[in-house]
Amino acid sequence: MELLGLYNYFVFAVLLMVGLYCILARTNIIKSLIGLTIFQGAVFLLYISMDKIDGGTGPIILEGAPADTIYANPLPQVLILTAIVVGISTTALGLAVAVRIREAYGTIEEDEIQEMDREQ
Amino acid sequence: MDLALDIISAILLAAGTFFVFAGGVGVMRMPDFYTRMHAASLTDTGGAALIIAGLLLQGGLTLAPVKLLAIFLFLFLTSPTASYALVNAALLSGLKPRARNETGAPLPEGEALQPVTRLGKRGTNTPQDNTGKAAAKQPAAKKAAAKKPAEKKPAANKKAAKKS
Amino acid sequence: MTLHDQLPALLVVVPLVTAPIAYLLRAHGLPWAAAVAANVTAFIIACALAATVYGGETIIYEMGGWPAPYGIVLHIDALSALMAMLVTGASAAALIFGAKSLADEVGEEIAPSFFAAWILCTAGLTGMVITGDAFNIFVFMEISSLSTYILVSAGPDRRALVATYRYIVMGTIGATLYLIGVGFLYMATGSLNTVDIAARIGDVTEVRLLLVAAGFITVGLALKAAIFPLHSWMPNAYTFAPNVVTVFIAAASAKVSLYVLIRIDYAIFYKNIPNHELQLALLLVPMGILALFAGSMLAIYEKNLKRLLAYSSVAQVGYIALGISMASVSGLTAAIVHMFNHGLIKGGMFMAVACLALRYRSVNIANLAGAGRAMPWTMAAFVIGGLGLIGVPLTPGFISKWYLVLGALEKGGLGAVLVAAILLSSLLAVIYVWKVVEVAYFKEPRANAVPVEREAPLVMLIPTWIVVLAGLWIAIDSSMPVTMATLGAETLLGAR
Amino acid sequence: MMTIVFSLFLLTMLVLVAVAILRTENLFTAVMLSGIFSLLMAANFFVLDAADVALTEAVIGAGISTVLFLGALALTSEKDRSPPVGSWVPLISASALGAVIIYAVMQAPRLGDPNAVVHNHVAPWYLEKTPELIDVPNVVTAVLASFRGYDTLGEVFVVFIACMGVMSLLGRVRPRKDSIKLTEYEERSRNLRHHLIPRIVGKMLVPFIVLFGLYVQFHGDFGPGGGFQAGGLIAAGIILYSLLEGDWRGRELVPEWFTSLMVAMGALLYAGVGVVCMLKGGHFLNYSVLFEDPIKGQHIGILLVELGVGLTVTGVMITVFHAFARRGVR
Amino acid sequence: MMMEWVYFGACVGILVTMTLAVVRGLIGPTIFDRVLAVNMFGTKTVLFLAVVSYLSGRPDFLDLALAYALINFIGVLAVLLFFQSREVRRAAEAEKEAGK
Secondary structure, eight states, X not given: OTTGGGHHHHHHHXXXXXXXXXXXXXXXXXXXXXXXXXXXXXXXXXXXXXXXXXXXXXXXXXXXXXXXXXXXXXXXXXXXXXXXHHHHHHHHHHHHHHHHHHHHHSOOBHHHHHHHHHHO | OHHHHHHHHHHHHHHHHHHHXXXXXXXXXXXXXXXXXXXHHHHHHHHHHHHHHHHHHTOOSTHHHHHHHHHHHHHHHHHHHHHHHHHHHHHHTTOOOOOBOTTSOBOTTOOOOOOXXXXXXXXXXXXXXXXXXXXXXXXXXXXXXHHHHXXXXXXXXXXXXXXX | OOHHHHHHHHHHHHHHHHHHHHHHOOSTTHHHHHXXXXXXXXXXXXXXXXXXXXXXXXXXXXXXXOOTTTSOEEEEXXXXXXXXXXXXXXXXXXXXXXXXXXXXXXXXXXXHHHHHHHHHHHHHHHHHHHBOBHHHHHHHHHHHHHHHHHHHHTOSSTHHHHHHHHHHHHHHHHHHHHHHHHHHHHHHHSOOBHHHHHHHGGGOOOHHHHHHHHHHHHHHHHHHHTOGGGOTTHHHHHHHSOHHHHHHIIIIIHHHHHHHHHHHIIIIIITTSTTHHHHHHHHHHHHHHHHHHHHHHHHHTOOBHHHHHHHXXXXXXXXXXHHHHTOSHHHHHHHHHHHHHHHHHHHHHHHHHHHHHHXXXXXXXXXXXXXXXXXXXXXXXXXXXXXXXXXXXXXXHHXXXXXXXXXXXTTTHHHHHHHHHHHHHHHHHHHHHHHHHIIIIISOOOTTSOOOOOOOOHHHHHHHHHHHHHHHHHHHOTHHHHHHHHHHHHHHHHTO | OHHHHHHHHHHHHHHHHHHHHHHOOBHHHHHHHHHHHHHHHHHHHHHTTOHHHHHHIIIIIIIIHHHHHHHHHHHSOSBOOOXXXXXXXXXXXXXXXXXXXXXXXXXXOOTBOTTSGGGTTTHHHHHHHIIIIIOOSBHHHHIIIIITHHHHHHHHHHHHHHHHHHHHHHSSXXXXXXXXXXXXXXXXXXXXXXXXXXXXXXXXXXXXXXXXXXXXXXXXXXXXXXXXXXXXXXXXXXXXXXXXXOHHHHHHHSOHHHHHHHHHHHHHHHHHHHHHHHHTTSOTTOGGGGSSSHHHHHHHHHHHHHXXXXXXXXXXXXXXXXHHHHTOOO | OHXXXXXXXXXXXXXXXXXXXXXXXXXXXXXXXXXXXXXXXXXXXXXXXXXXXXXXXXXXXXXXXXXXXXXXXXXXXXXXXXXXHHHHHHHHHHHHHHHO
């Protein structure tokens, strides 16, 4: 049970590993960018796992709710809300660069690009 | 009264869950893409309708039933449309339905290289039947689907000819 | 509240507000003018703030009027004011310097977004420098890095795109690692405000969380600062960016990550993790020494002048890392002063390179033969900068190396090794600077090369020489940066 | 208990999908799976009581991000030709990363532990003071727009920069496809006009999506929602229109100058509210000084600020989508 | 109390179906199967969210389910358009081949 309570964090660790491996091992630019989204997604999971309280509910205080209602922690949610938007911004920029690279080099494989640059 | 409502909605929910689950099994077990699509699209709409009906009976806050109805409408409209779009795209890309002729031998152009399952062995389906099933809900789909590949290739060829 | 009370916020807000306006300005030259106006204003504000905190006090500005652990506060002391001056100054100088060169390199069509990105880059860097909130640093780090990607990608060569892509990937990994570190810190302390974290961190019993948080933050920022084994994105980004952009990012961008590294490590972890000095030293000393030698060696064998200087930056960041690892007032002072001085030196040198590139249309060292005669003023500026890199007395580089050696000598036995490494790498610097000087002054231009007769235009020469002279002035009267750095170092180490 | 059961399911699937993304060599498959990944992530956020984040992740992560990836794929290539075995560096660094994290999280508080430090410092203050100081039911909105409004301001500028970046990268060479008469087939490949059913159903939905977006925008004080989510939804509506009718018609509907203006104006509106607060003698972004009654000031401030966020995010998402779509058939 | 168990059962049923959809997405074999899996997965997520919001007693969170339904549809249409443009690219490539 103790370990089950930490399951979220283990998954976070695994996702980070998968993401990082995908970024570093794959030479394909778009694949690396997908890896980057996994990598960032893992961090979202870390933060959101912190906000849960047993028996709690979303931090929206409705009128008429019983006074002893437990609310989840709003702060990590706010942080991740902003982090998600950072993520999509980075991805969009990366994709735009990938499209331009493809137009300039005719490929999106890093090793092939490197070879072309060496010839230059 | 409340109890009766609860029981009805429980039955609806259970039935809906069963439909949904059956769809899931269908998607796993069916032999090729078109049959899988058939399983998915039918139960998507049916199961969703039952589950949402079950939830509707529970009422809740004032706005909740309205939202539920909206969700239902959305699913009801978009789910079949999405299925249509997908089948159309598959046909356009040249994915042939896996099918068998009257004698039970596989048609040569079958593309889905799945191990033969029990459903596949029945062997009475003709290609037309197979597509018809998937697109049965939208007659137009069938028409469009049947028309597209025929007119696509010439168009592409014409272009190729013009440029070269 | 008076205007003076609002200055901390204005330092960031002025550029932020100018950026969308610059983006909407379509007329020729206007975006550039808006960028110059915003950056000069920010520089003036930074100077005013520096004057206020020169005596050692700290300004706290509550964003939105919410008090410290709940809202975000800006936190300005001598150290952050010094860095803010460096960033805004470098940005303004590079922009003014680049009036002609940028019009040349950056197309009319992308000018609005280019200059808006430039303004936001300044805003992001200053925001990182003055904020007192760990998560807010991440947000402004992203502002500065995303805008730097745009600036780099505007480079004329197609290789600029690949460099940008690598920079995006590495920069995002770095920022994400930092974010994980902050997450663990938050998990352990429940707070995001740096002062509050420092106050609460003593009670934390989960040492592992803190250790790993420290590790992630350090590695993430080291990646952003291009400390040696993590520097792979940097040489190409510097080389293929437009020349003026290189001036700016070489002078300011990496330094800010180092500053954040110092700030967080010393303000939060140093006092509360047992043996943190040792951990820092174990991580940073090998990295620093490797950086010194690897950077210098790579620079010696490099044929492209811009990449040569980029590798030299790798080596110079090594000095700063060594200074940080010493955990003593003189070591930290050396690190901070060197950040400032290296900003000046490298800024000046890259400006000279931009002048050369404008006339020679190439930054390959072999093509620059005869530059010493054709462009005497530019090459003189370059040589003075080069002497600064080596650390010759009467150049700014000497001051920081002097403090670094002092700090190393305090350490006893290990210190002697460090001193030897510093001296040896200075010798290597002599080699790579000489390599350029030799070609520029003593080689005849190739027969088939287009002869260059003209000196760089005055609009470029004057800012270059202002920067060079500012460096020389600092070398002679180094009281301003040294006082502020010492103050900063003492505050950081203070309450041990 | 139930949370743990749901989490077990969802998280295990998450890992499966992530590994599958890593292994597949077809980029289209990878993009589809990353769509599932985002949906799973969002469902998981919802189970963990983070409704606002779940909405954002669904709209931005699963929706817009997938559309952008597809747009980029159409312009690049579908095949990942990475060599199957690379160097050891990635494997070692990834395993080191995982080992370090697992070492650390063994000391983390378990999921939902009410005694965890995070629940006993700062956060209770927000929950307690929000009704009193700001008086909006959604605490997330209060923290986002007011207590940590400076962060959100930074965030708006991050998306603003992304928009500028994509425009400066993809807008530079103007493809002249719009002016040249497209061949029939080329033109058809850029819209779905000949698909009668999707077209009619889709066009019917567009106004409802935009309406729903507006609802999310202005209902954000009371329920999950706010500028980011609404911006994503409204943009999704416009994107749907562009998909159906062709991107050039989408650009006729919301021209580029208009989206640029939206982007800049949204950012300016946010920063401008802050500046007005300064002019009125308060700190930057201190909405309480906007009116006599501080609570009313906060309400108006949050409304305006969220509007700024919504404007910018909508504009950015539309611009970025159109930038990819316009690059066109090559 | 009874209703909660019903909801819980429904949730688990839907979750299992989601797992099946994911497995179909993982094994393919054609790309259309994967798109089908994504679409089906999206619909199931909508239902899951709807039931969970009743289970947790917060029906005001139904907004999410609505948003999911919308996004899902847009995703499928984007895929359809993508397939079309791919056909054009293939035609162009074939043309290039022929040109050689």
